[in-house]
Amino acid sequence: MNQNENYSCETCTIKSCAVETLGFSELQILERNFGVRHFKKNETIFQQGSLTSNIAYIKHGLVKIHKKGPVKDQILKLIKPLCFIGIPTILGDRLYQYSATAIENTSVCFIDTDVFRKLILENGKFGNEIIKELCQDELLFFERSINQMQKQIHGRLADALLFLANDIFQSEVFIMPLSRSELGDFIHSTRESVTRCLTSFKKDGLIEINGKQFTLLDKAALIRVSKTG
Numbered sequence: 001m002n003q004n005e006n007y008s009c010e011t012c013t014i015k016s017c018a019v020e021t022l023g024f025s026e027l028q029i030l031e032r033n034f035g036v037r038h039f040k041k042n043e044t045i046f047q048q049g050s051l052t053s054n055i056a057y058i059k060h061g062l063v064k065i066h067k068k069g070p071v072k073d074q075i076l077k078l079i080k081p082l083c084f085i086g087i088p089t090i091l092g093d094r095l096y097q098y099s100a101t102a103i104e105n106t107s108v109c110f111i112d113t114d115v116f117r118k119l120i121l122e123n124g125k126f127g128n129e130i131i132k133e134l135c136q137d138e139l140l141f142f143e144r145s146i147n148q149m150q151k152q153i154h155g156r157l158a159d160a161l162l163f164l165a166n167d168i169f170q171s172e173v174f175i176m177p178l179s180r181s182e183l184g185d186f187i188h189s190t191r192e193s194v195t196r197c198l199t200s201f202k203k204d205g206l207i208e209i210n211g212k213q214f215t216l217l218d219k220a221a222l223i224r225v226s227k228t229g
Helices: 024-031 113-122 124-150 153-168 180-186 191-203 219-228
Strands: 034-039 044-046 054-060 063-068 073-079 083-085 099-102 106-112 173-175 207-210 213-216
Touching (some): 054 113, 073 153, 083 124, 124 153, 153 219, 180 191
Antiparallel strands (some): 044 099, 054 106, 063 073, 063 099, 173 213, 207 213
């Protein structure tokens, strides 16, 4: 991959914890084997089933991870900045097992997979940080899967709104990045059920909706709804 002259790994202020462990010579190698690309909203970053030659690092924006199932395409999770995506492919069959799509304007660093694998093998601290990220991601995915299977729609929707406010936007007021249909996919429900549930939350004074702007008026109540499911 050609070096991008406008970006430097050494001076980058939004390095991952893993890249922070690299020495000067390793950063030089990384810098010669990465490139930055900007994606518009709804633009595909990579497609399920395609051959991978790069690991993606989300610098800015928001990305949905989704996978084709027997019936339809399913949103698996949302990825915020300063996270890698596509790491499992470097140790597997080098085919993307899911798709990634920008749901906001997004900037992505692409790192050559052979270089990334070499850094894992030769730098134990780098490899340890990558393993930690994979383990944390897996545990969070297990927790969310249990919640999706065992909670009713009100609990699942409360979970999603709290996740967006707390983990993605760090604000009780945010612009909803998902359509009603996508929000339904995200919580394993339908667009109609999501719309009815949002109307119920509004009527009860838990949230306010103005166009795409959502305001969580009563987070404590949403947390109770989340816990009771």
